[in-house]
Amino acid sequence: MTDTGVITVLIALLAGAIRVSTPFLFVSLGECLTEKSGRVNLGLEGTLVLGAMVAFAISYHSGSPWLGVAAAAGAGFLMGALHGAICRLPRVNDIAIGIAMMSFGTGLALFLGKPYIQPSAPRLPSLPLGDWLDMPALAQMLDVSPLFLVGLALAFLLDWVFRNTRAGLIVRVTGDDAAAARALGIGVDRVRLFATALGGASAGVGGAFLSLYYPGSWNEGLSSGQGLMAVALVIFARWQPRRCLLASLFFGAASALGPALQSVGITAGYYFLNAAPYVLTLLIMAGSGSARRAAQYAPGELSINR
Amino acid sequence: MSNEALSFTSPGAIALEAIGLSKRFGSFKALDDVSLKVPAGEFHALLGENGAGKSTLVKCLMGFHRADEGAVLLDGREVSVRNPREAQGLGLGMVYQHFTLVPSLTAAENLVIARRDAPAVIDWAAERRRIEAFLDRTPFRVPLDRRVGALSAGERQKLEILKLLYLDQRFMILDEPTSVLTPAEADEILGHLKAMTERGEITVLMITHKFREVQAFADAVTVLRRGRVVGGGRGLSTREMATMMVGEAAATAGASGKAALPERRAMPASVGEPALELAGLFAEDDDGRPALRGVSLKVAAGEIVGIAGVSGNGQGALVETCCGQRPLSSGQMFVNGRDFLPTRRAFDAAGLFVVPEEPLKNAAVAGMSVADNIVFRRFEKPPLSRRGWWLDRRAIRAAGRELMTRFRVASPSPDTPIGALSGGNVQRAVLARELSAEPIAVLIVANPCFGLDFASAAEIRARIVAARNAGAAVLLISEDLDEVLDLSDTVAVISHGQIAYKAPIAEVDRGTIGIHFAGGSEGEQGAPLG
């Protein structure tokens, strides 16, 4: 392989990682917020697909992709609120409801989205960060979506909120110890409802990225399970928003590595790279002695950590 | 609530007086005309056995319960406390036996979120200055930026107290504040609190079992027993307090169902090999802290060894390790001289039976039928299973029905889920399972009569004595001292995960037991180990 080849691979990898990681970033931040409040939402896959469809439809009708993004966030908010409202009922299993919501969200998106499969809608613009390069091929790879920057900002914002605001502390208290939260006069159910709804909104924006930026169209096979993997990403990120960014980039890079290698003629073997993040997450959970260490980062109220 | 604003310069200690408080739960009188006077700036100790009414009393003061009768006065004014938040508003704060701090938050975050006027956006620099200025006025030091989960027990307890001070709660109720602390930590914290009371900054009401701490720190004592104030005052000796706490033996014998017990056959004169031997058992609790620290004990066939003690001193872990619900970190268990591991085959071969406390939680499956629950010990054996694997459901129902009749388990049918039965009937069903086999070589029973009415308790105690008369080695673990004294041939006291005292029933006196409840660390006041 020549030097140019290596550089091409690296840059393609970086660009691919950023592109592929953006939906991961939004769903993981949403799931992070939800789990910090002590609840699991396995249904973000449905929210993601619905968000993609709504964003595309609104962008198509209004001509404004940003309006589409806002609508996707709204749809996600409603889906999350529905999940939150159901899960606060006694004897309802949040894992099963999550999977049912995944089915419901996907079904709703395909049902309402049928007319939008053919047409094309105004897409989100990209920010050409690579213009200073004199290699147009590379420059094109470095076009970055503004949504990625929004996600970047959101990760830092969420981190700041968790540390520096009363609302953030309240979410953390609720997720860590419901009894202590009640003793402080916090309405545990209400906090979780809001956290789940806002988490859904974030996942909806992730869907908007899929349909309005990359791949940039609406069809039935748009998502490749990014929403479902939010739970794994958040474990990987140890429930910290800034680590969600790293985890998303890592998961994205692993997914992008295949096509990047393909571009320089290496075709076999890279599917294992796709599995690498999941294998790694599993190893982290099973690793000797670290089960307890990993658990100490998890919100105490989370059902999947018991 | 009006008095929310934080002012660290408020006048100081609050005086509290309770007059004639009474509280009933159903037919049970938890508090009976209890009066208590704690002047401002006093360090007051509240003593009593489990179930003496200490918790009920402080819960009434804090507004968790409303007393049926009586009044509470703060600084001479009558107040009505309807819930803990109102108590907080009046300056009453409590440190609970379990921590109320949020483990994943830092100490500073815990303090700020506890304030109800915490700002929407927290200016940490300013908050830090406020907290540090506040800390400078207290004798306590804790690392502010570490997660509470990573703090030591002593640091957490200090932080709990700091939280009350930070919220300006100048009447402090402490519920066994030193039970998770080392003696050095305990002395440091109580010493600081004592100094603060002497400066008139706070008033302390401390629930405790430790006479040493009472002697060292308390100005005055109130002793509760069976919901009544049985004594108190200043300058009492350890023996005086112990006697008040556990009562005079003669005064209580009639009330505990002794009359209903069947005649006890004499123990075999020459006790041979012990039927059950525990050799240096060590185990950890769920949080990895030591729960058992070398429990060694022998029980002979036909003997009841009763273990008394204040709850939370390792009783739960002891039963759990014996029946395989908690792993041993070291130590060995012998039944009839042979090494015992808690597998199904070994339970059977050894003839070892266990009736843990709270049977619905520890020894039953709520969703399975009464008959199913009754046959847990032998469902895979004929005649309940053919060839060891195919259940004969008719035989299971018949076996269940038969034992339900013998043990008077009241249930609409053998098919009713056991979770739908009353506590006494669940207990009877579990006893039916564990006591109906022949022969019983070893029986381990924990708090068998907890929460049961008088008649059920008497019946269950009679069955335990009957098993002993039939030759079983019985290990009885109970938080009810009267029960232990009534049933046991040998009495032991467990404290801090160790057997602190052991003596034949004839040589036991209540005062000595009371002292050992507190850990056998009474120095010259304590009796030598039996």
Added chain:
Amino acid sequence: MEKGAVSGVEPGTGLTELLPQGGDRLRRAAEFVAVPAFALLVAAALFSAVLLGMGQSPLAFFELLWRGAFGSAFSWQNTLQRAAPLILTALCVALPARAGLMVIGGEGAFVVGGLAAAIAPLPFLGLAPAPVLLALMAAAGMLAGALWIGLVGVLRHRRGVNETISSLLLTYIAVAVLSFLVEGPLRDPATPNKPSTHPIGADVMLAPIPGTSVHWGLVAGIVACVLAHLLISRTSTGFAIRIAGGNPRTALGQGLPVGKLIVLCCLLAGGAAGLAGFFDVATVHGAANVSLVAGYGFTGILVSFLARHNALAIPPVAILFGGIGAAGGLIQRRLGLPDATVALLEGVIFVTLLTSETLYGRFALFQPRAARPRP
């Protein structure tokens, strides 16, 4: 139990005599029918609102739904065909659930089962008769699935790894392994567009049940459900599993090998899903490719929940959802609705049925007598 229940029913109160034998059972059974029936009605009402909003007649819709699912021999066959894999993947959830585990990785076991079944006969093609090869394939599929979910059980027992998460992660790993093998070392060069393993050949593939187009997976699924039911409710091992699943502390206190029971349930569960993968390969695809990743595992989770993890209730629930899926084509053709209409209907039903769980125990009519507070 509440504190007040301590005094509960004492002998001689006469209640025992008053109540007909098994009255409680009947009440509980009635609740298990009434609550889901109510939830289905709510789902139908919600969906009718959607249809009315689109200017469609709900009556016509549900009539077509019935006809497309159960209205003719043809639609029945279609329905049963779709139900077959759901039955087996639902078992993959129901069995561990009885041991107290929440496994959601049936999709992964289905995929590795299908993959193993497709690979196993390749070296022996033409060397052994078809029935032998099919037996080999079935065994390979079940074994692969069993090991896949068995690993989940081992991780849970040995390392305390949450089974829900580990099984979900393993699903993604299974899909990656499938993609790697079918696009890499095991790829049949004759399949340029849809990378697949070498086909097992039409002569090896399993013929449908004679006189129908339904494949044998349906029979296998129903047999597996009956066996699972017998295992759980009629054998001593199943009895032990119920104790371990109902209250692990009690099971330990009875000296039962809780870890082994958990792993056993996981092995059997994975075997069931792997068997479903085998049938998908042996009757539909004839080779392993990404078509195996069709979401049967995930729908199976919901089927198991709706059957309340009761093995005998799984086939009817699976057939109900198989029927809804089968009616999709007819509805699309007749009413001009998008084919996703049935997917939406399914989603609505899943959500309402699972939400209805909260209604259990709320109506005194259905409660056992002993549990009711006495006046």
